[in-house]
Amino acid sequence: MQIAEGNCNYVPVKSPSPSPPYDFRRCKESSTNLLDSLPDELLFNILVHLPAEDIYDHAMLVCRKWYRMIRTRYFVHEHLQHSTPGLLLHNSRNKTTSFAAMRRGRIELSECSYTIRAYEGWDSCNGLILEYYSFEGTLGFHIINPATRKIFEIPRFSPQGTTIDHRWGIAYSAASGEYKVARTYANKVDDEDDDDDDLQYVVDIVTVGVDESWRCVCTQHLSPESKVLLGKDSVTTEGFIHYMNSFDDNRVLTLNVETETITEYAIPQGLDYKFRCCLSTGKSLSML
Amino acid sequence: MAAETGTPTTLTLKSNDDELFSVAESAAILSVTIRNMVEDGCAGGVIPLDNVDGKTLASVITYMNGISAIPADEEKKKSYRDKFLSDKDFETLADMVLAANYLNMSCLMDAVSAKIAQVMEKKSVGWVRRKFGIENDYTPEEEAAVKEEHKWTFEGVETDDDN
Numbered sequence: 001m002q003i004a005e006g007n008c009n010y011v012p013v014k015s016p017s018p019s020p021p022y023d024f025r026r027c028k029e030s031s032t033n034l035l036d037s038l039p040d041e042l043l044f045n046i047l048v049h050l051p052a053e054d055i056y057d058h059a060m061l062v063c064r065k066w067y068r069m070i071r072t073r074y075f076v077h078e079h080l081q082h083s084t085p086g087l088l089l090h091n092s093r094n095k096t097t098s099f100a101a102m103r104r105g106r107i108e109l110s111e112c113s114y115t116i117r118a119y120e121g122w123d124s125c126n127g128l129i130l131e132y133y134s135f136e137g138t139l140g141f142h143i144i145n146p147a148t149r150k151i152f153e154i155p156r157f158s159p160q161g162t163t164i165d166h167r168w169g170i171a172y173s174a175a176s177g178e179y180k181v182a183r184t185y186a187n188k189v190d191d192e193d194d195d196d197d198d199l200q201y202v203v204d205i206v207t208v209g210v211d212e213s214w215r216c217v218c219t220q221h222l223s224p225e226s227k228v229l230l231g232k233d234s235v236t237t238e239g240f241i242h243y244m245n246s247f248d249d250n251r252v253l254t255l256n257v258e259t260e261t262i263t264e265y266a267i268p269q270g271l272d273y274k275f276r277c278c279l280s281t282g283k284s285l286s287m288l
Numbered sequence: 289m290a291a292e293t294g295t296p297t298t299l300t301l302k303s304n305d306d307e308l309f310s311v312a313e314s315a316a317i318l319s320v321t322i323r324n325m326v327e328d329g330c331a332g333g334v335i336p337l338d339n340v341d342g343k344t345l346a347s348v349i350t351y352m353n354g355i356s357a358i359p360a361d362e363e364k365k366k367s368y369r370d371k372f373l374s375d376k377d378f379e380t381l382a383d384m385v386l387a388a389n390y391l392n393m394s395c396l397m398d399a400v401s402a403k404i405a406q407v408m409e410k411k412s413v414g415w416v417r418r419k420f421g422i423e424n425d426y427t428p429e430e431e432a433a434v435k436e437e438h439k440w441t442f443e444g445v446e447t448d449d450d451n
Contacts, residue, residue: 038420042401049405054411057438061434061435062422064430066422148437
């Protein structure tokens with residue numbers, strides 16, 4: 001089974017024993033088997049094609065050398081390049097999670113080893129699942145890697161005052177090899193001159209496994225009309241989180257998780273007000 | 289063996305068990321190793337391939353002829369590769385990945401590597417060790433620790449939804 005784009009990503013958890021960097025030495029195992037002369041780079045090429053479940057359930061247990069080879073950033077990166085993109089689907093009615101992938105021209109549906117718990121919401125990226133939940137007045141996130149069966153907590157957040165329009169997304173910053181989680185929300189601010197409350201939109205970001213607390217993303221350059229989009233639908237493509245109002249706006253706000261900046265784009269002409277659905281197709285944003 | 293009649297240039301390849309094979313140069317130069325020999329003018333007589341046995345070389349030549357007959361259509365080439373490898377067993381695939389590496393045929397090597405991984409899917413650790421000729425060098429404690437590393441550990445995650 002494969003999940004989303006590649007399922008070999010690891011949430012940065014500390015390895016129990018720090019291993020030396022992997023080097024391309026030849027096999028030392030003594031055997032009459034032909035494969036005992038298999039150079040390490042060829043072995044690497046084979047293992048990188050294995051589904052993540054097989055890597056973590058079997059391949060890592062084969063011998064120390066295989067373990068060391070798999071436990072490298074380079075291996076994880078290469079595995080991601082070879083993995084099958086697809087959609088992670090959660091059926092809230094019968095509580096099942098499945099993965100739909102296009103392989104060899106056919107759509108394959110496989111059941112995910114992890115069932116997304118209902119909570120408040122979720123998102124996924126490269127096989128990692130981000131879950132959003134509330135706990136004793138604080139809001140929390142954790143990231144689950146169904147392949148390694150690891151769970152990783154992200155700093156919690158205690159909203160001050162009344163907050164609405166919560167949105168969240170996880171994206172992979174390929175250049176730094178880091179995952180970042182972004183959350184947006186609006187603070188309700190009493191306006192004395194007006195009966196209506198003002199909404200102040202905030203975008204916070206955290207680098208998974210690095211940051212101890214959330215950092216604020218600059219939104220000063222956005223007009224108040226644009227900022228409203230931050231509380232609407234969000235879609236993640238590789239390295240970017242897009243916010244938009246599918247039905248009555250012709251703008252998209254795009255957060256680049258690499259540079260942590262938000263840019264406003266116009267929806268292509270001819271699509272304004274008419275498009276109904278926005279999908280992430282790997283690296284691109286598609287509008288139907 | 290040579291498929292094309294219009295271009296008569298054929299090469300003779302010799303396996304490490306002294307079998308001789310004739311193959312069209314246009315197909316053989318899919319191997320960068322052979323292409324370099326041809327370009328360096330070393331291909332006048334017989335080309336010895338010291339790291340490939342006759343059985344494997346016959347198979348590789350079938351592949352060379354098959355794939356070079358397909359025009360530049362990556363989809364068709366891919367489906368030819370899939371079909372070509374579909375009936376090969378693990379040992380044959382292992383021979384082929386070594387041969388493809390020696391002959392420097394990256395497309396074949398990638399396809400065979402992916403196929404080997406496909407054969408390995410869902411196989412036990414014991415099966416993999418046997419097939420790859422690997423001795424288990426973990427101590428029982430280490431092996432248990434590696435197994436423990438990837439168990440579901442949900443203890444400690446409390447949410448309002450938990451009962």
